[in-house]
Amino acid sequence: MGLALIAGMVWLTGTWFDLRAPVIEMQPEVKLLGPKQTFTLRLSDDNSGLSQVTVWLQQEGNRKEVLAQTFPGRRWGRGGQNRQAEIPLILEPKAWGFQEGPATLTAEVRDFSLMGWFRGNRAELVRSLTIDLTPLRLTFTSINEFLNQGGTGLVTYQVNKPMAKTGLVVNGVFFPGYPVKGEEPGRYLAFFAVPYDLPQPLTLELLALDLGGTEVRHRLFYRLKPKKWKNDILTIGDDFLQRKMAEFQEMNPQLKGVTDPLAVFLHINQEERMKNDRIIQEVCQSSQGEPLWQGPFLRLPNSKPMAGFADHRTYKYHGREVDKQVHLGQDLASLERAEVPAGNTGVVVFTGPLGIYGQSVIIDHGWGLFSLYSHLSEIKVEPNQKIHRGDILGRTGATGMAGGDHLHFAVMIHGHFVNPVEWWDPHWLKDQVYRQFANVGLPVPTTKAAPAAAPEAVKAPAKKKKRP
Numbered sequence: 001m002g003l004a005l006i007a008g009m010v011w012l013t014g015t016w017f018d019l020r021a022p023v024i025e026m027q028p029e030v031k032l033l034g035p036k037q038t039f040t041l042r043l044s045d046d047n048s049g050l051s052q053v054t055v056w057l058q059q060e061g062n063r064k065e066v067l068a069q070t071f072p073g074r075r076w077g078r079g080g081q082n083r084q085a086e087i088p089l090i091l092e093p094k095a096w097g098f099q100e101g102p103a104t105l106t107a108e109v110r111d112f113s114l115m116g117w118f119r120g121n122r123a124e125l126v127r128s129l130t131i132d133l134t135p136l137r138l139t140f141t142s143i144n145e146f147l148n149q150g151g152t153g154l155v156t157y158q159v160n161k162p163m164a165k166t167g168l169v170v171n172g173v174f175f176p177g178y179p180v181k182g183e184e185p186g187r188y189l190a191f192f193a194v195p196y197d198l199p200q201p202l203t204l205e206l207l208a209l210d211l212g213g214t215e216v217r218h219r220l221f222y223r224l225k226p227k228k229w230k231n232d233i234l235t236i237g238d239d240f241l242q243r244k245m246a247e248f249q250e251m252n253p254q255l256k257g258v259t260d261p262l263a264v265f266l267h268i269n270q271e272e273r274m275k276n277d278r279i280i281q282e283v284c285q286s287s288q289g290e291p292l293w294q295g296p297f298l299r300l301p302n303s304k305p306m307a308g309f310a311d312h313r314t315y316k317y318h319g320r321e322v323d324k325q326v327h328l329g330q331d332l333a334s335l336e337r338a339e340v341p342a343g344n345t346g347v348v349v350f351t352g353p354l355g356i357y358g359q360s361v362i363i364d365h366g367w368g369l370f371s372l373y374s375h376l377s378e379i380k381v382e383p384n385q386k387i388h389r390g391d392i393l394g395r396t397g398a399t400g401m402a403g404g405d406h407l408h409f410a411v412m413i414h415g416h417f418v419n420p421v422e423w424w425d426p427h428w429l430k431d432q433v434y435r436q437f438a439n440v441g442l443p444v445p446t447t448k449a450a451p452a453a454a455p456e457a458v459k460a461p462a463k464k465k466k467r468p
């Protein structure tokens, strides 16, 4: 009884003479303030509760009260009724007659403590802002004459302010825009992946978010060439499974006790494949801010095209359909352990085992463009190494999900697979890429045929010849 009384007294004085000041947070944490902007003010005071809050915007002699609010009062021994509050603030500096330039936004909060000569503990948050009343302008410049399903797209545009975030949103997937260095500031370009499995409809939206938090979106129109992908049947033999069992079980320790070879195969072909693609996406998140590549990509010399991009594969085991997957690269077969040249200039960002892809190398070519070389038997480069077009990365092999010695070559835009065939094609490069470079004031490289790699042209796939 006596103890409870003492505990009660301590608790009472705890809220009455609370020593801790309220906590103030304001989101978003921007430095620029546009013509009209919304903030969220979060207040909390765990002990005696919130009593009042005032917020004002000030620029020299001009002071505008944005918010003045009092909270319901102290209940006997229990402090105020509100321990927390979330209040939206709408700031309209333009309507309030503020000028462009520096200003301060101040929030002052008090609690129900009897401290501070009975006026409560006080907390203050002062945010220095720059008022920027120039409207954000996003101007579309160009897009490919036509987009190929599963191919690479390029868009160029211009903005009139520094950007917090900008790029192209393709059905919810964001592809960052890169600023182009030139006489005219604010010019950007963004490469993007046109999905191989076209959603209906395909929406392309330019996005610009300035430092003040103002966002502008611009819906783009485009012409699209649909593509029919090949259907392929892959028969899984027992000899293949036996040969690969140990390697597959090595990829995932959970598979070590599994005796059914088909179960091991399916796990690798499904879960492991998804895991590998997530790693590729992570590796390809950030890219060099300048183009390191030049001209068309090199193909594996003297090689025959095998499986193609977006082949829809049905896997059969003992005549029974057991799985379906889409092949997102181009398979090229040459001699066993053939030397693999880098398709273009760039920086090595990944080397080593990569599940179904086996021993692999990933190169960043800048501006979001990456290439992948898989199933290698040997790797001769290291991460962060600068690579020139044609430098030898390693040798072909059959590591990972490969039945025989070949190279799996893939091209990605920020980790999203695109048809590599376009990047081998000087005509596509000239018409769909370089033509747009001119729009943003970039020098247009002369498209020379691949130097010293003439053999690659000998066995170019029949599909390529049909191109105009």
Ligand SMILES: [Zn+2]
Pocket (backbone or CB within 6 Å): 307, 327, 329, 330, 331, 407, 408, 409
């Ligand atoms: Zn392949």
